[in-house]
Amino acid sequence: MPAPARVPVTEYQVPVSGGGSPWCWDTGGDGEAIVxxxxxPGSGESRxxxxxxxxxxGCWVIGYSRRGAHRSVAGTRAEVDTASGDxxxxxxxxxxxxxxxxxxxASRCRAVSWASRTPRTRS
Known part of the structure; x- marks a missing residue:
């Protein structure tokens, strides 16, 4: 059985603290977002x-490469809690x-760590 075809995506960089810039892609859409x-080792191309x-x-699917991985920029200085902050x-x-x-x-550990922090609210 052939693998399903990928949905077209928009690619971009997201500047983060410390001069880093993770490479991101997303399918867009109005549905629930899934990251x-x-x-x-791996990258946003792993999925x-x-x-x-x-x-x-109908979901909005988002993937990204952590600092230093495929197409991402690591930055010039380390930041505390970089994965969650990014x-x-x-x-x-x-x-x-x-x-x-x-x-x-390893990314499931990052997911649990991020999700178990104080609930986030956007300002």
Whole structure:
């Protein structure tokens, strides 16, 4: 059985603290947003076959490469809690308050860490 075709995406960089700039892609749409996290080693390109299903069901699917991974810029200085802070910055840029995260391997630990923090509210 052939793999499902990827849905067209918009690609962009999101400037974050410390001079970093994660590479992001998203399918756009008006449905519920789902953020796909990538394993280590890996990148936002690690999840191409998890994108068509939710996008086909009307979800807005978002993936990104953490600092230093595929097409992302690591930045010039380390920041405390970079992974969670970068995810907050991405969510703020996209106007997301609450959304599911999908992670595997090390990224599932990052998802649990981010989700178990104080609930976020956008200003």
């Amino acid at each position: 796909l996290l990538h394993p280590c 191409p076959y998890q994108q068509p299903g939710p996008a086909g069901a 995810l907050d910055t991405l969510a703020d840029r996209l106007g997301l308050d609450r959304f599911p995260l999908s992670g595997s391997a």
